[in-house]
Amino acid sequence: MADAITVEGLRKDYGGFEAVKGIDLSIREGEIFAFLGPNGAGKTTTIEILEGFRTATSxxxxxxxxxxxxxPLAWREKIGIVLQQSQVEKELTPREAVTMFAAYYQGPRLVDEVIELVGLADKANDRIGKLSGGQQRRLDLALALIGDPKLIFLDEPTTGFDPSARRESWEMIDxxxxxxxxxxxTTHYMDEAQQLSDRxxxxxxxxxxxxxxxxxxxxQVQARPTISWRGATVPTLSDRVAVRADEGHVRVETTEDDLVGVVREITDWATDHDDSLHGFEITRPDLEQTYLRLIEAGFASPDEVAS
Amino acid sequence: MTWTSQLRSQVKFDLLIFRRNPAATFFTVIFPLILLVLMTSIFGNQVIESRNDIRVANFYVPGILGLALISATLVNLAMNTTNRREEGILKRVRGTPMRPWVFVTGQVLASIVIALVMTLLVIVIGRVFFDVSLQTRGIPALVISLVVGTASFCALGLALTTIIPSINAASAITNAVVLPLYFVSDVFVISDGTPRFISFIGDLFPIKHLVGALFESFDPFTVGTPMPWGHWAVVAAWGAFGVLVTATKFRWTPWDS
Known part of the structure; x- marks a missing residue:
């Protein structure tokens, strides 16, 4: 399938501060693509370059x-944008606001159809100022959809939502x-990226x-199980594992393939040293932890990360 | 949609938004009318020339009309446009295929419609309650003053947004600009004893010239058809400056983004 978006070697420098340090992306037509990262990682800068609000340094x-x-204007006809922070005139109703935006496009969808699609039909004639945060976010989506776009940008669509509002938004995006x-x-929630996106x-x-x-x-996560137990003595193990002691625990990080071998090494060492390995366990970090680890790695050793 | 129907739609919705905003309606529509009534009550409305029944209010009406026009255009646009910019409303519009100039023209035309409604209200109230007479020969000058004045002060309102960094600063900066100028621009006080430097400051800025042009349009003692070219020229020059600043410095995205 064709690519809706391609990015090669994108950099953005804000007068000495490099927010985006050379990224490549390709997003296929028809897919839901999540751009996941913590605040300040460069997500919004990147998406705003793609939306045409900022220009790339290179x-x-x-x-x-x-x-x-x-x-060109014709390109804007095909793009829908939900900004991270953007309000709508509180004095209007959702139906009026969507109608106002419909006039901006040459081939808009039907106003009632779009209001229905985002689930605002029963609030269509209330003042926007009286809608809840979640309902206003639906309206944001309705305004992005009214032009019948081929491509939609959603910048942190559920930040600040309670869990039930998030679920509803996920359904809507799906x-x-x-x-x-x-x-x-873009999102900084791993579960959101996992729930919604193809890639x-x-x-x-x-x-x-x-x-x-x-x-x-x-x-990638499952490939990195961690063995840990309570104790302060750090064992001497072979080179293929990373051993560290923190807060009264010894942690040994290994790979799925080496796991059995490493466990044997540890138990041999424990027998020799008369250590009973209290609280011995093997854990595999969940997606959230992997994500955090990836981010830490990103900050710590940016030159060695996989891409 | 053609740009003309887009423009019509934008003006319609902007007027709807204005009508439903109580603060905007009060300060733009009601407040100038209250001032008109107050000034006439405080300073009286004596007959100053009995043959034609010309009254003192004849000299307040141009000032109040000037204030009403500036509220509807400069003040209204400076505050609303700053709010819309800071709330991300302008940015959202910029992300659609709506042509920027059509959108901005929509805001300007809506302001001008409000200004024209205010003109009618001030003239009708002046006539019905205070016997203010607008001579037929003053009408061409009034119409030209309205066209030049509303267009120029709309441009200045948009230009002013380029130095307003936040919603909170919008009313402070706008009032700090217009309020002192009202006092040196014959809006509230018309006196022959104004110190020369005050009068000089007033002369530099466009408000006094707008009021001056309106004053000549309403002046019951003028002979022939008034054509205050000098006043119009100063107002239009400031308007051109406003267009220039707007065209080069106008922001669609929030100040600190």
């Missing part, structure tokens, strides 16, 4: 075949698949530190 960017730094939209979203790129400190499907990222 690198190649193509969004639906166009360089968004010089966006529905975008059915109308054939390509979606690029994920993890960004930390302006660089992409991992990419793949949620399952592929998960495998």
């Amino acid at each position: 690198g190649q960017v193509r969004v639906l075949g166009v360089d968004p730094a010089h966006p 529905n975008l698949r059915s109308i054939g939209c390509t979606v690029m979203l 994920i790129a993890v960004i930390a400190d302006g660089r992409i530190v991992a990419r793949g499907t949620a399952a592929e990222l998960g495998q």
Whole structure:
């Protein structure tokens, strides 16, 4: 399938502070792509370059075949944008606001259809100022959808939501698949990326530190089990494992393939040293932890990370 | 949609938003009318020339009308546009295929519609309650003053947003600009005894010239058809400056982004 977005060697320098340090991306038509990373990692800078709100310092960017730094009106017709922070005139009703935005496009969808699609039908004639935060976010999506876009950008669509509002938003975003939209979203929640997206790129400190499907990222995690027990004495083990002591625990990080061998080494060492390995356990970090670890790695040793 | 129907839609919704905003409606529509009534009550409305029944209010009406026009255009646009910029409303619009100039023209036209409604209200109230007479020969000058004045002060309102960094600063900066100028621009006080430097400061800025042009339009003692070219020229020059600043410095995204 064709690519909706391609990015090569993208950099953005804010007068000495390099927010984006050379990233490559390709987002396929029809997929939901999550751009995952902590605050300040460069997510919003990147997405705003793709949206045409900022210009890149260097690198190649193509969004639906166009360089968004010089966006023609016809290109804007095909793009829907939900900004991180953006309000709508509180004096209007959702129906009025969507109607106002429909006039901005040459081939808009039907106003009532879009309001229905985001689940605001029973609030369509209330003042926007009286809607809840979640309902206002639905309206944001309705305004992004009214032009019948091929590609939608969602910048942190659920930040600040309570769990039930998040779930509802997830359903709504998942529905975008059915109308054939390509979606690029940013988030700092691993579970959100996992729940919604076909593919994920993890960004930390302006660089992409991992990419793949949620399952592929998960495998990276499972490949790194940790053995730990209570104690202060650090055993001498072979070179293929990392051993460290912290807060009264000894932790040994290994790989799935080496696991059995390493456990034997530890138990041999314990027998020799008469250590009873209290609280001995093997843990595999969940996705959230992998994500955190990837980010730490991104900050610590940016030159060695996989991409 | 053609740009004309987009423009019509934008003006319609901007007027709807204005009507539903009680603070904007009060300060733009009600407040100038209250001032008109107050000034006439405080300073009286004596007949100063009995043959044609010309009254003192004839000299307040141009000042109040000037204030109403500036509220509807400069003040209104400076505050609303700053709010919209800081709330991300402008940025969202910028992300659509709506042509920026059509959107901005929509805001300007909505302000001008409000200014025209205010003009009618001030003239009708002046006439009905205070016997203020607008001579037929003053109408061309009034119309030209309205066109030049509303357009120029809209441009200045948009230009002013380029130095307003936040929603909180919007009313402070806007009032700090216009309030002192009202006092030196014959809006509230018309006196022959104004110190020369005050009068000089007033002359530099466009408000006094707008009021001056309106004053000549309403002046019952003028002979022939008034055509205050000098006043219009100063107002239009400031308007051109406003267009220039807006065209080069206007921001669509929040100040600190």
